[in-house]
Amino acid sequence: METTSSPLLQVDGVTLAFGGVKALTGVGFDVRPGSITAVIGPNGAGKTSLFNTISGFYKPASGAIRFKGEDITHVPAPQRARMGLGRSFQNIALFRGMTVLDNIKLGRHAHLKTNVLDALFYIGRARREEAALRRDVEERIIDFLEIDHIRHAPVSALSYGLQKRVEMARALAMQPQILMLDEPVAGMNREETEDMARFILDVREEWGVTVLMVEHDMGMVMDLSDHVVVLNFGQVIAQGTPAQVQADPEVIRAYLGAGDVGDLRAKLQRAA
Amino acid sequence: MDWAYLFEISLTGIAGGGLYALAALAFVMVYKATRVVNIAIGEMLMAGAYLFFTFASMFALPLWLAIPAAVLGAGLLGAVIERTMIRPLLGEPPISVFMVTVGLASVLVGLVEMIWTADQRRLPDFMPTKPIMIGDAFLAPKVFWGAMIAVVFIAAVLLVFRFWRGGVALRATASDQAAAYSVGINVPRVFSLAWVASGMLAAISGIIVGSIGGISSSMGVFGLSVLVVVIVGGLDSVLGALIGGLLIGLIEALAGAYLGGEYKLLATFIVLVAVLLVRPYGLFGTHEIERL
Numbered sequence: 001m002e003t004t005s006s007p008l009l010q011v012d013g014v015t016l017a018f019g020g021v022k023a024l025t026g027v028g029f030d031v032r033p034g035s036i037t038a039v040i041g042p043n044g045a046g047k048t049s050l051f052n053t054i055s056g057f058y059k060p061a062s063g064a065i066r067f068k069g070e071d072i073t074h075v076p077a078p079q080r081a082r083m084g085l086g087r088s089f090q091n092i093a094l095f096r097g098m099t100v101l102d103n104i105k106l107g108r109h110a111h112l113k114t115n116v117l118d119a120l121f122y123i124g125r126a127r128r129e130e131a132a133l134r135r136d137v138e139e140r141i142i143d144f145l146e147i148d149h150i151r152h153a154p155v156s157a158l159s160y161g162l163q164k165r166v167e168m169a170r171a172l173a174m175q176p177q178i179l180m181l182d183e184p185v186a187g188m189n190r191e192e193t194e195d196m197a198r199f200i201l202d203v204r205e206e207w208g209v210t211v212l213m214v215e216h217d218m219g220m221v222m223d224l225s226d227h228v229v230v231l232n233f234g235q236v237i238a239q240g241t242p243a244q245v246q247a248d249p250e251v252i253r254a255y256l257g258a259g260d261v262g263d264l265r266a267k268l269q270r271a272a
Numbered sequence: 273m274d275w276a277y278l279f280e281i282s283l284t285g286i287a288g289g290g291l292y293a294l295a296a297l298a299f300v301m302v303y304k305a306t307r308v309v310n311i312a313i314g315e316m317l318m319a320g321a322y323l324f325f326t327f328a329s330m331f332a333l334p335l336w337l338a339i340p341a342a343v344l345g346a347g348l349l350g351a352v353i354e355r356t357m358i359r360p361l362l363g364e365p366p367i368s369v370f371m372v373t374v375g376l377a378s379v380l381v382g383l384v385e386m387i388w389t390a391d392q393r394r395l396p397d398f399m400p401t402k403p404i405m406i407g408d409a410f411l412a413p414k415v416f417w418g419a420m421i422a423v424v425f426i427a428a429v430l431l432v433f434r435f436w437r438g439g440v441a442l443r444a445t446a447s448d449q450a451a452a453y454s455v456g457i458n459v460p461r462v463f464s465l466a467w468v469a470s471g472m473l474a475a476i477s478g479i480i481v482g483s484i485g486g487i488s489s490s491m492g493v494f495g496l497s498v499l500v501v502v503i504v505g506g507l508d509s510v511l512g513a514l515i516g517g518l519l520i521g522l523i524e525a526l527a528g529a530y531l532g533g534e535y536k537l538l539a540t541f542i543v544l545v546a547v548l549l550v551r552p553y554g555l556f557g558t559h560e561i562e563r564l
Contacts, residue, residue: 056453057450057453076458077453077454078453078456078457078458079456079458081453081455081456082456086454089450089451089454093448093450093451093454094448094451095444095448095451096447096448097447098443106444106455107455109437109440109441109444109455109457170451170455171454174455174456
């Protein structure tokens with residue numbers, strides 16, 4: 001690749017197996033700092049497995065995950081979160097029964113350093129931290145993601161699109177260096193999709209957060225991404241700029257099934 | 273109808289219910305965090321009481337030392353149980369873990385009988401013995417002070433788990449484990465924490481129950497009533513544990529006084545069936561509890 005800066009995240013020859021079934025085989029790619037990198041591929045290609053391996057839920061059989069040059073393959077998931085790997089989930093994992101604000105505050109959990117007594121008597125460091133937390137959370141993230149009007153609403157009462165946004169807000173509250181979004185616009189209508197696309201771009205521009213996403217919406221992937229990685233049957237079949245990937249006959253075949261490549265390419269380009 | 277008598281019985285029942293509530297809290301804490309139905313809750317109570325007996329009567333430690341030592345010991349027991357029996361079963365079907373806790377109950381009873389024999393023992397008296405009069409109603413001092421201690425600890429637990437970040441982590445883990453991981457909560461440590469806290473609460477209840485009625489290797493049957501309490505209240509509901517505890521305590525006392533001691537369990541189980549008919553998840557339980 002042409003960039004000179006060292007990668008923020010490196011996935012290096014990762015193989016993941018469940019029993020005899022290989023979910024990922026020798027998957028390797030780099031995520032450059034400040035980039036928006038997308039992982040695409042048909043259903044069952046291993047995209048979410050890859051995400052879960054990167055965030056530490058699954059341990060790869062071989063290969064390594066490196067974050068800022070450091071091998072984190074054996075670092076447990078919560079610690080990876082604290083190191084700066086924030087993420088959202090395909091099937092929305094929010095703390096139901098809590099409010100939007102509580103959910104976002106929990107994103108700050110990893111950074112809090114209060115002990116029992118402080119918390120009980122609400123003194124000193126606890127209060128200062130709480131105040132800093134409030135400001136940080138309320139002023140920046142809630143405004144940024146335009147969820148001010150629902151901050152005290154229980155998350156289970158919100159629409160799907162808003163829940164996705166709250167999940168993103170919680171991930172942002174962790175002040176991650178890399179934000180991993182698992183299908184950020186799946187199941188959203190056009191307007192919600194456009195909002196989310198704008199948020200993703202702004203996260204990168206205003207917050208300097210690197211984005212790694214799994215997404216099905218081709219139009220969105222092609223519009224936003226700097227670098228696209230295509231998975232099929234657990235293997236990387238192509239990667240490069242959106243234009244390069246779009247032109248790759250292998251990708252077109254994997255994505256749209258067998259057929260006339262020229263015809264499919266035209267279709268794909270129209271979609272993008 | 274003798275209203276004064278009814279009042280007296282009700283007071284005793286509610287005071288006894290406070291103890292159920294404390295023990296039920298110990299159960300709910302583990303269930304909430306780890307989704308484990310801990311059948312051995314009564315036996316953990318018993319283990320705590322025997323630890324206290326050991327420290328106070330056998331080692332003749334002063335009470336201010338014996339009680340914390342027993343509670344800490346029970347917390348350690350909770351940690352050991354979690355680490356050696358529950359953690360390895362992470363991800364197994366709930367029924368397997370459930371069966372392990374059934375086995376745990378037998379193991380604990382066996383250990384107690386091996387170490388302390390099956391004889392009934394008396395715990396040293398540490399509660400004031402001055403009779404308590406509320407209006408004209410007499411309340412046994414041990415029952416009254418036992419309930420007071422339970423109330424204090426229930427309040428402490430509620431406060432700690434409302435404001436301490438470990439408590440917040442526990443509630444978050446209870447709500448969604450994957451999400452908890454993703455915000456940097458060390459979920460296995462939360463599991464340990466829940467078992468340790470549960471062991472300690474069980475020990476406190478055990479010490480009180482033992483001081484009132486003595487201890488023996490069969491005092492785990494107290495756990496049977498605790499299970500009724502948590503099922504009535506809703507397995508994962510703290511509020512349910514508290515209200516269920518008071519309700520079952522009251523019903524047991526009333527049944528015992530007006531029908532006879534042998535009807536106590538019958539009455540509580542009738543209530544259990546009635547509640548489950550109307551609210552299958554218990555009074556305050558969440559509507560997605562898996563069946564065993």
